[in-house]
Amino acid sequence: MHMHRLEKWWLVFGISMLAIFLLVLGTATFAMGVTPPGEHRHTVNPETVTQNEPFDKPGLRQVGDNEYEAVILAFVFGYSPDRIELPVGAKVNFVLTSTDVVHGFHIIGTNVNMMAVPGEVNHTSYTFKEPGEYLVLCNEYCGAAHEQMQMRIIVK
Amino acid sequence: MAKSTNLVPHKKDVPAKAASRTSGETESSLKGTFAAVLLLGGFIILTWAGVFLLFLARQ
Amino acid sequence: MLTNGTPELQIDRKDSRLVLAHILFAFGALFLGGIAGLLQGLVRGGVVKLPAEIGYYQLLTAHGVLMALIFTTYFIIGFLISGVSKTTGGKLLPISRHLGWLGYGLMSTGTVVGTICILLNQATVLYTFYAPMKASPYFYIALALVVVGSWMSGFGMFYQFGYWKKLHKGKVTPLFAFMAVTTMLMWIVATLGVAAEVLLQLIPWSFGWVDTVNVMLSRTLFWFFGHPLVYFWLLPAYMCWYVVIPKIIGGKLFSDALARLAFILFLLFSIPVGFHHQLMEPGISPFWKFLQVILTFMVIVPSLMTAFSLFATFEQAGRALGAKGLFGWFRKMPWSDVRFFAPFAGMLTFIPAGAGGIINASNQMNAVVHNTLFITGHFHLTVATTVALTFFGVTYWLIPALTGRKLTARINKLGMIQTVVWLVGMFFMSGAMHTVGLLGSPRRTAYTTYENHPDAFLWMPYHVAMAIGGTILFIGILLLIVNIVLLFRAPRGQEEFPIAEANASAEAAPRLFERWGVLISLVVVLVLIAYMVPVLDMINNPVPGSKGFVTW
Numbered sequence: 220m221h222m223h224r225l226e227k228w229w230l231v232f233g234i235s236m237l238a239i240f241l242l243v244l245g246t247a248t249f250a251m252g253v254t255p256p257g258e259h260r261h262t263v264n265p266e267t268v269t270q271n272e273p274f275d276k277p278g279l280r281q282v283g284d285n286e287y288e289a290v291i292l293a294f295v296f297g298y299s300p301d302r303i304e305l306p307v308g309a310k311v312n313f314v315l316t317s318t319d320v321v322h323g324f325h326i327i328g329t330n331v332n333m334m335a336v337p338g339e340v341n342h343t344s345y346t347f348k349e350p351g352e353y354l355v356l357c358n359e360y361c362g363a364a365h366e367q368m369q370m371r372i373i374v375k
Numbered sequence: 376m377a378k379s380t381n382l383v384p385h386k387k388d389v390p391a392k393a394a395s396r397t398s399g400e401t402e403s404s405l406k407g408t409f410a411a412v413l414l415l416g417g418f419i420i421l422t423w424a425g426v427f428l429l430f431l432a433r434q
Numbered sequence: 435m436l437t438n439g440t441p442e443l444q445i446d447r448k449d450s451r452l453v454l455a456h457i458l459f460a461f462g463a464l465f466l467g468g469i470a471g472l473l474q475g476l477v478r479g480g481v482v483k484l485p486a487e488i489g490y491y492q493l494l495t496a497h498g499v500l501m502a503l504i505f506t507t508y509f510i511i512g513f514l515i516s517g518v519s520k521t522t523g524g525k526l527l528p529i530s531r532h533l534g535w536l537g538y539g540l541m542s543t544g545t546v547v548g549t550i551c552i553l554l555n556q557a558t559v560l561y562t563f564y565a566p567m568k569a570s571p572y573f574y575i576a577l578a579l580v581v582v583g584s585w586m587s588g589f590g591m592f593y594q595f596g597y598w599k600k601l602h603k604g605k606v607t608p609l610f611a612f613m614a615v616t617t618m619l620m621w622i623v624a625t626l627g628v629a630a631e632v633l634l635q636l637i638p639w640s641f642g643w644v645d646t647v648n649v650m651l652s653r654t655l656f657w658f659f660g661h662p663l664v665y666f667w668l669l670p671a672y673m674c675w676y677v678v679i680p681k682i683i684g685g686k687l688f689s690d691a692l693a694r695l696a697f698i699l700f701l702l703f704s705i706p707v708g709f710h711h712q713l714m715e716p717g718i719s720p721f722w723k724f725l726q727v728i729l730t731f732m733v734i735v736p737s738l739m740t741a742f743s744l745f746a747t748f749e750q751a752g753r754a755l756g757a758k759g760l761f762g763w764f765r766k767m768p769w770s771d772v773r774f775f776a777p778f779a780g781m782l783t784f785i786p787a788g789a790g791g792i793i794n795a796s797n798q799m800n801a802v803v804h805n806t807l808f809i810t811g812h813f814h815l816t817v818a819t820t821v822a823l824t825f826f827g828v829t830y831w832l833i834p835a836l837t838g839r840k841l842t843a844r845i846n847k848l849g850m851i852q853t854v855v856w857l858v859g860m861f862f863m864s865g866a867m868h869t870v871g872l873l874g875s876p877r878r879t880a881y882t883t884y885e886n887h888p889d890a891f892l893w894m895p896y897h898v899a900m901a902i903g904g905t906i907l908f909i910g911i912l913l914l915i916v917n918i919v920l921l922f923r924a925p926r927g928q929e930e931f932p933i934a935e936a937n938a939s940a941e942a943a944p945r946l947f948e949r950w951g952v953l954i955s956l957v958v959v960l961v962l963i964a965y966m967v968p969v970l971d972m973i974n975n976p977v978p979g980s981k982g983f984v985t986w
Contacts, residue, residue: 338977358805358876362985366882
């Protein structure tokens with residue numbers, strides 16, 4: 220099949236561009252640990268999840284030197300807890316699930332943007348370098364008062 | 376090139392094929408296309424890099 | 435092809451009726467969906483409040499279903515049938531036409547039932563119907579009817595294409611018909627995912643025959659369909675660009691073989707990519723997500739080829755008209771011809787639209803834009819501008835070609851105005867959506883200030899700009915409806931059905947391009963590579979099932 224010389228050069232350029240994008244993303248994901256959330260399978264029963272560890276006591280738990288685990292339940296139309304307070308520089312490992320429908324969990328101004336799916340537990344980590352009152356909102360349509368679903372993270 | 380085909384509108388097959396064989400001529404006529412797609416590629420790289428920097432800034 | 439039965443019509447009168455039925459239904463859906471869209475924009479911008487009996491999310495469901503599913507599918511099937519008829523002799527076989535009408539009947543039944551469910555507030559689950567939100571079973575049945583109806587029309591096109599090949603052994607198949615068959619084949623494979631979700635999971639669960647649904651599996655099956663869906667919208671626009679536009683600008687096909695290659699690449703790579711919609715979800719390992727990100731990037735390649743082909747078509751046609759210099763050919767295009775201008779505006783829009791798509795699919799980078807208005811802005815550039823403007827451009831010649839009328843200079847001018855109105859409206863709406871999305875404002879969310887959080891206040895001006903853009907776009911829809919009415923009252927005459935011819939020196943496409951068995955096997959292999967391991971994992975180690983919720 221005949222292809223124009225300049226089209227070949229264009230495809231070399233375009234495919235190299237895409238390959239470089241993938242290389243950057245792949246290196247960050249697999250060599251530097253900047254993965255999308257989720258990592259591994261971790262199932263729970265959404266109907267009994269609030270009776271068992273760790274979701275029987277949602278909230279913040281210190282696990283190391285300025286490192287915390289935040290266990291969070293999403294439900295219509297809110298989160299438990301609905302407010303957490305942290306010192307500046309705290310690293311937080313989020314553990315998130317839903318007791319009913321699918322929800323979102325987006326900490327505005329950060330890369331923490333993940334789905335709360337009933338039956339699965341989602342994980343991600345974030346270090347809060349800046350003080351402030353962070354808005355967390357549900358960005359996956361979940362019902363009539365979806366726009367009310369929010370919580371706050373206070374970093375001092 | 377366009378002119379020459381206009382001058383011989385009724386000659387068939389032979390000149391048409393001959394024209395396509397002299398690929399040097401047709402090849403050079405797509406330099407505008409090449410420039411246009413490179414601009415497009417540049418735009419993709421700029422926007423992608425922009426959002427990637429935003430991603431790094433929020434990491 | 436040259437000897438049509440009726441001189442004034444471009445295809446057989448009976449085929450024309452079938453096509454017109456599809457096109458008019460499509461624009462009816464566009465009008466209703468547009469009303470819903472206008473109201474949504476005004477609510478979110480804080481301009482109006484809805485009366486208590488109408489919900490914002492109910493409107494959102496209506497807007498999504500009517501625009502993204504009904505308008506597109508009807509227009510596409512009508513346009514494809516018209517071109518298949520035109521390029522395979524100007525007349526459909528009775529069986530193909532009957533299948534087309536059967537499809538139309540099934541789809542229309544589904545649309546009416548589905549719309550009633552939405553109006554009764556029994557199906558406010560959006561067109562992505564994410565379980566475990568549970569709609570009325572009749573909503574799922576309705577959408578299944580739409581899908582099955584579209585298959586019928588697809589089978590009709592396959593039959594027509596096969597018959598043509600039998601009669602023209604050894605000849606190159608018409609490019610338009612080849613592309614239509616490739617598009618419908620991709621569509622049928624893709625819709626198997628959503629058909630499985632609806633028939634095996636959602637309908638039994640919604641009727642109460644089973645108690646729970648596997649949410650992860652349902653989402654995965656949905657997105658198996660959900661991404662190729664966007665290529666189902668895009669490929670018919672590409673067909674217009676590849677086959678129709680060269681004729682309108684007085685040129686030839688740039689390369690028949692490369693156009694076919696691009697469509698085959700779309701067939702292969704548009705399906706095994708659904709995980710890039712699920713990058714922020716649990717339950718799928720980073721390896722499988724990244725594998726599908728790579729496959730998603732593969733499907734960019736045929737679009738890069740298309741970009742080159744289109745510019746090359748323009749440049750060759752412009753230089754044949756005596757254009758000089760690097761970009762002189764650009765001035766030679768028929769800028770005041772709406773048949774060219776509207777699709778061209780669509781092509782140009784696809785540059786930022788495509789760039790945005792690459793950003794969305796970029797694995798962990800998706801966290802910046804996931805479920806924000808950036809995504810909404812993105813697909814309002816792709817489907818609601820690139821695809822929609824191309825379809826509008828097609829409409830301006832297709833309706834007269836089917837009714838034996840002329841696209842008059844006056845309607846042409848009104849069409850140009852309508853296109854510009856659309857572009858201006860979309861500049862405001864989609865531009866604001868992209869910007870405010872990068873700031874974090876969520877998609878699919880009613881008016882809220884998040885208890886006066888300062889970040890949310892910052893979003894307000896953009897939401898107002900969206901409302902202004904949406905209002906301008908609604909004016910664009912009204913203008914379009916007026917133009918369509920005028921087209922039906924235009925003077926009698928013969929309007930061209932533009933189908934470009936290949937260059938005299940064009941080479942035949944490789945035989946492999948029409949070995950459908952081989953191509954389908956490749957599709958299956960790619961789907962298995964991308965999906966088999968994670969889906970088997972979801973089935974063999976299922977998440978605990980979810981019972982249904984009605985949260986609206």
